[in-house]
Amino acid sequence: MKKIIGILTILLIFSYHQEVQAQRYVTKDGRITFFSEAPAENIEAFNNQVNSALDIGSGDFIFRVLMKSFQFEKALMQEHFNENYIESHKHPNATFSGKVTNLEAIDFGTPGTYNAVVSGDLTIKGITKSITEEGMFEVNADGTIHGQATFMIAIADFDIKIPRAVINNIAEEIEIKVDVKLSPLNN
Amino acid sequence: MKKKWFKILLILAGIGVVAAVLGYIFIYNKPHPNYEKMNPDFTLTAAVLFNEYVEDSEAAGLEYNGKMVAVEGEVTLVESVDEQVKAYFVLSEGLFGNEGIRVTMLENHSGPLLDMPPGSLMSIKGYVTGYNGTDVIMEHGSLMHSYQ
Structure with a gap:
């Protein structure tokens, strides 16, 4: 009898573990692009090494972004971004930790496109701000979820100071584009 | 006058x-630096570099972030993502699955890597951008030596 209970317990724990894992979708190759439109010049940079995880059961949604992985067209801009503006030696990662707040409107079991509202804490340069943004989830038949969002952030909110000499080169508000293709963790 | x-x-x-x-x-x-021609600032095994970040990411970051580092070890996986080839020294497992050192290879070093069998012992140098909680990330990687 003890043996049977032991085997059943192990099976129960195993099936629970499988279910929990299947609820978590992850990527390490998410892409974040930012775009600054200013009178003197436009600046664009991308990072395609973004870690992201979505738990479709709880709606928990997290991002972790290495700032030094942003690639710029011009080496000088990349240098200034890391050394002067973001100070990536002090703050190597930016993070977002939040939730999908309209989970009831998204059927992750049925392929289709769904509007999503995501709310949480965005931390850049050690400063955390609460944000709520709208995006989109595309649930694919192959079991992957494609998430996309575009939103603006004010750089002053994150203590990024622009010297007067380049005030016409960098916008006060930057457009952020997020693009993540999430796969079930147990795949 | x-x-x-x-x-x-x-x-x-x-x-x-x-x-x-x-x-x-x-x-x-x-221009951006010629990463392929840069000499490594450090040469060490993949396991040693990864463990240094796991144990104290701040101290390791100050030492290696923004530096050209050559690592040697078994490349467990070679991944092809959005036309980029990534060499993955898998050394642990966590929230996101595999954990270790992920190197995005330079285009001209991608082809030879795709032909290698998984688990090949290699020496690869790359520009370290940091540790994101799961992996040590290296960019502009080039294959220095393969022991196959």
């Missing part, structure tokens, strides 16, 4: 123009 001042102003303007042109070419438009 006026002529002399005019000459001085003309020379100063000329110097200014030359300085602006040189600044535009050599500072504003300076």
Whole structure:
């Protein structure tokens, strides 16, 4: 009898573990692009090494972004971004930790496109701000979820100071584009 | 007297123009480093580098972030993502599945890597951008040596 209970317990724990894992979708190759439109010049940079995880059961949604992985067209801009503006030696990662707040409107079991509202804490340069943004989830038949969002952030909110000499080169508000293709963790 | 001042102003303007042109070419438009030709600042095994970040990411970051580092170990996986090839030294497992050192290879070093069998012992150098909680990330990777 003890043996049977032991085997059943192990099976129960195993099936629970499988279910929990299947609820978590992850990527390490998410892409974040930012775009600054200013009178003197436009600046664009991308990072395609973004870690992201979505738990479709709880709606928990997290991002972790290495700032030094942003690639710029011009080496000088990349240098200034890391050394002067973001100070990536002090703050190597930016993070977002939040939730999908309209989970009831998204059927992750049925392929289709769904509007999503995501709310949480965005931390850049050690400063955390609460944000709520709208995006989109595309649930694919192959079991992957494609998430996309575009939103603006004010750089002053994150203590990024622009010297007067380049005030016409960098916008006060930057457009952020997020693009993540999430796969079930147990795949 | 006026002529002399005019000459001085003309020379100063000329110097200014030359300085602006040189600044535009050599500072504003300076090229990205040639990562393939850079000598490694550090050479160590993949396991040692990964463990240093896991144990104290801040101290390891100060030492290795922004540096060219050569690592040696078994490349467990070679991944092809959005036309980029990534060499993965898998050393642990966590929230996101595999954990270790992920190196995005330079285009001209991608082909040879795709032909290697999984688990090949290799020496790869790359520019370390940091530790994101799961992996040590290296960019602009080039294959230095394969022991196959």
